[in-house]
Amino acid sequence: MIALDEIEVRDEEPGLHRPPPRWDVLRAPVIGRLLRARRGRLLLQLPLLLIALLLIYDGFTGPPLASQNLATVSVWVHYRGLVIVALLLFGNLFCMGCPFTIPRTVALRLSGRGRRWPRALRNKWLAVAAFVAFLYLYEWLDLWAGPELTAAVIIGYFAGAFVLEALFAESPFCKYVCPLGTFNFVASTVSPSQITVRDREVCRACPGKECVNGSPRALGCGTELFPPTVRSNLDCVFCLDCARACPYDNVALALRPPGRELVEATWPRRWDVSFLVMVFAFTAVSNAFGMVPPFYDLQLWLAGALGTTNEPLLLAITFAALSLALPAAAGLAAAGLSRTLAGRAEPLRVSFSRYAPAFAPLAFAVWLAHYAFHFITGATTLVPVLQSFLLAHGIAWLGEPNWALGSLLPGDWILPLQTAVVLIGFAASLFVAQRIGQRDFESPPVAMRALLPWLILWLGLAAAALATFNLPMEMRGALLGG
Numbered sequence: 001m002i003a004l005d006e007i008e009v010r011d012e013e014p015g016l017h018r019p020p021p022r023w024d025v026l027r028a029p030v031i032g033r034l035l036r037a038r039r040g041r042l043l044l045q046l047p048l049l050l051i052a053l054l055l056i057y058d059g060f061t062g063p064p065l066a067s068q069n070l071a072t073v074s075v076w077v078h079y080r081g082l083v084i085v086a087l088l089l090f091g092n093l094f095c096m097g098c099p100f101t102i103p104r105t106v107a108l109r110l111s112g113r114g115r116r117w118p119r120a121l122r123n124k125w126l127a128v129a130a131f132v133a134f135l136y137l138y139e140w141l142d143l144w145a146g147p148e149l150t151a152a153v154i155i156g157y158f159a160g161a162f163v164l165e166a167l168f169a170e171s172p173f174c175k176y177v178c179p180l181g182t183f184n185f186v187a188s189t190v191s192p193s194q195i196t197v198r199d200r201e202v203c204r205a206c207p208g209k210e211c212v213n214g215s216p217r218a219l220g221c222g223t224e225l226f227p228p229t230v231r232s233n234l235d236c237v238f239c240l241d242c243a244r245a246c247p248y249d250n251v252a253l254a255l256r257p258p259g260r261e262l263v264e265a266t267w268p269r270r271w272d273v274s275f276l277v278m279v280f281a282f283t284a285v286s287n288a289f290g291m292v293p294p295f296y297d298l299q300l301w302l303a304g305a306l307g308t309t310n311e312p313l314l315l316a317i318t319f320a321a322l323s324l325a326l327p328a329a330a331g332l333a334a335a336g337l338s339r340t341l342a343g344r345a346e347p348l349r350v351s352f353s354r355y356a357p358a359f360a361p362l363a364f365a366v367w368l369a370h371y372a373f374h375f376i377t378g379a380t381t382l383v384p385v386l387q388s389f390l391l392a393h394g395i396a397w398l399g400e401p402n403w404a405l406g407s408l409l410p411g412d413w414i415l416p417l418q419t420a421v422v423l424i425g426f427a428a429s430l431f432v433a434q435r436i437g438q439r440d441f442e443s444p445p446v447a448m449r450a451l452l453p454w455l456i457l458w459l460g461l462a463a464a465a466l467a468t469f470n471l472p473m474e475m476r477g478a479l480l481g482g
Contacts, residue, residue, distance in 0.1 A: 020198045021254030026243055035253070036243055038217055044097025052099050052154055058389060059151025069147035071154075073378070073385050076144040081375025084187070084368050091193035092184045096238035100161040101174065101222070107165035108219065117172040124272040127182040128279055128324075134179035135283055136319045139290050140312055171222035174237050181237065186280045187367065188233040189360050190259040190428075195230050195242065195251065202250045203228040211242035211251060218244035227251050231266040234273065259428065262357035263435040271349055274356035278327040281363035285464050286322040288370045292471040331356075334453040342441065342450035354440060355454045358433040362458055365425020366465045369418040376414055377475050380405035418469045426462045430455070 026032040034040055051074070059071030066072040086093040143149050157178075164173040174181050197203055203211075203226075211227055214220030218241045221227075225235060227242050227250075243251035261267065289295050302317065303309050335352035344351070384401035391401070409417075433454060437447030 021196055021252045021256075023255035024198070024252040025193065025255065026240075026251070026253045035240055036249075038244060040244065041096065041239055041241075042102075044093075045099050045102050048097050049099035049102055052158075056151045056154050059147040059154070062147060062389065062392075064147060066145045066147060067381060068385055068388060070382075070385055070389055071147045071150040072144060073381050075150050075154075077374055077378040078382060080371045081379070083184070084364075084371045087184065087187045087191055088364070088368065089192075091191040092188040092233060092236065092238045095174070095181055095184050096240070098174075098181075098237065100157045100178075101165070101171075101237075101239075103158075103162050103165075107162050115168045117168045117170050117176065121172075121176060123270070124176070124182075124276045126176050127179075128272070128276050130177050131179045131182045131276075132279065132283065132319060132323045135287055135323065136315060139319070140315050170224050171237075175223045175235055182276070183280070185234045185236075186277055186360065187364050188236075189261055189277075189357070190364050191233060192255055192258045194233055194254055194256055194261070195225070195227055195236055195238070195240075196254045197228045197250050198252050199250055200228045202248050206248065208247075210245040210247055213245075214241075215245040215247065218242075220245045231264065232261045232268075234268075259361060259432060262360055262432045263439065265439060267353075267357050269350055269353040271352065274353040275328065275331065277356045277359045277363070278331050279323060281359040281366070281461060282327040282330075283323045284363045284366035284370065285461055285468065286319070288366070288465065288468045288473070289322070291474040292468055294471065330457055334457050337453040338450045341452060342446050344450075355433055355436060355451070358429045358436060358454065358458070361428035361432060362422075362425040362461060365421050365428070366461070368425075369421040369465070369469060372421070373414055373418065373469070373473060374475070376408045377411075379408050415469060419466060422462055422465050422469075426458060429458050433458075 024032075026036055034043060037043075055071040055074055058069055062069045062071070066076075083094050137143065141149055143153065157180075160177070161173045164177065165171060208215075209226065210218075210220060212221050212224055221242045222239060223235050223237060225242070227246075230236060238253075240251075240253065243249075243253070298318065299311075299314050302314050306314070306317075308314070331352055332348070334355075335348055338355070339346060339348065339351040342351075383398075383405055384403045387398045387401040390396070390398055407414075433451055434447075437444075437451055441447035441450060
């Protein structure tokens with residue numbers, strides 16, 4: 001049980017004095033009742049569990065060609081495209097229905113809520129490392145081209161979630177480790193929904209804090225978030241256990257202006273959180289860059305410069321440089337110059353974290369533009385793949401596979417759409433930055449000077465993304481995949 005003094009609602013905490021949410025999904029006539037039901041989460045988890053088991057089965061037993069296997073097509077084409085759209089339109093729906101946490105009740109009985117996650121790891125540094133490592137392994141092992149490897153990754157997620165849940169409290173796999181969760185957490189900062197409460201006075205007077213500690217009806221928040229103090233989606237898996245456990249029906253899944261949390265003073269001024277958002281932005285570009293010809297030219301140049309053809313080593317150096325060293329160097333340089341131009345005698349951490357939230361909209365836009373390319377060009381691949389799977393098991397309901405299905409949209413539409421998405425993301429980042437400047441600086445000229453280094457950095461990221469999308473890109477996982 002979490003100590004009550006650790007989660008007490010205090011008047012001096014910023015961001016707590018807000019009116020009740022105007023739009024609460026949990027009060028919707030049908031969907032709200034289903035989500036609040038005791039087994040409400042299973043309504044999403046069970047279908048995804050069945051899909052995961054199907055992908056594991058076909059990954060190990062189905063066709064070895066990626067574009068004809070349900071595991072690779074579903075994971076690397078459809079999952080990524082649908083998740084990013086869900087994050088944009090609503091919020092973290094995948095974590096809400098995550099099948100990897102279904103064995104949580106059994107795991108919690110093994111852990112007994114006795115072990116605490118090591119204090120030194122209660123931050124986002126491990127999440128940064130796991131996220132970049134996953135992108136590295138995706139490229140090195142060609143996960144998009146390996147049905148068996150894709151199935152093994154799914155099994156690894158089930159095993160990792162269960163083991164860490166059984167060993168530790170606080171759902172450390174979801175909160176501190178899971179690369180998919182890390183992606184969803186950062187992306188959901190721009191989403192139009194967030195957990196909150198209807199009446200903070202009810203939470204203040206609540207003696208048991210069942211939303212965190214659990215009740216006979218529900219387990220309570222796995223990541224140990226206290227709803228009236230939730231200011232961000234960065235750690236929230238949208239499991240709604242807090243809503244089911246609350247004896248007063250006081251928890252809300254509120255609709256909000258997209259990205260509202262990015263401009264609030266409650267955004268954490270922490271190195272790890274700020275660096276995570278910057279890595280999320282830089283990897284949005286570098287991940288797409290890894291699928292175009294200049295990336296392979298860079299690998300050949302690096303091989304010649306180092307005198308080695310060791311692919312894992314060359315990729316590790318490239319990923320460390322583009323995904324870790326470059327955002328660190330660029331962010332620190334921008335923070336230092338911003339502090340100097342603003343004439344502020346403040347810790348570098350404060351300058352570094354001030355405009356970090358403004359990276360999120362542009363980063364989200366680049367990821368969206370990238371995943372949209374793969375989804376638009378490869379979405380119809382699922383139809384013949386599913387037809388082939390059913391026929392292989394003696395089911396002819398959908399007829400013979402039609403391998404000639406094409407892109408969802410004409411090919412010459414895709415680049416203009418990607419360009420528009422990136423430009424909208426860039427504009428949204430500027431809007432967030434302008435609001436942050438108004439909040440933190442009394443003088444508009446000072447705010448503009450402080451913003452200038454960051455503006456140059458966002459321009460560089462946007463230009464790099466647009467240049468990458470203008471190059472021929474591998475259509476991984478599709479029928480014409482590289």
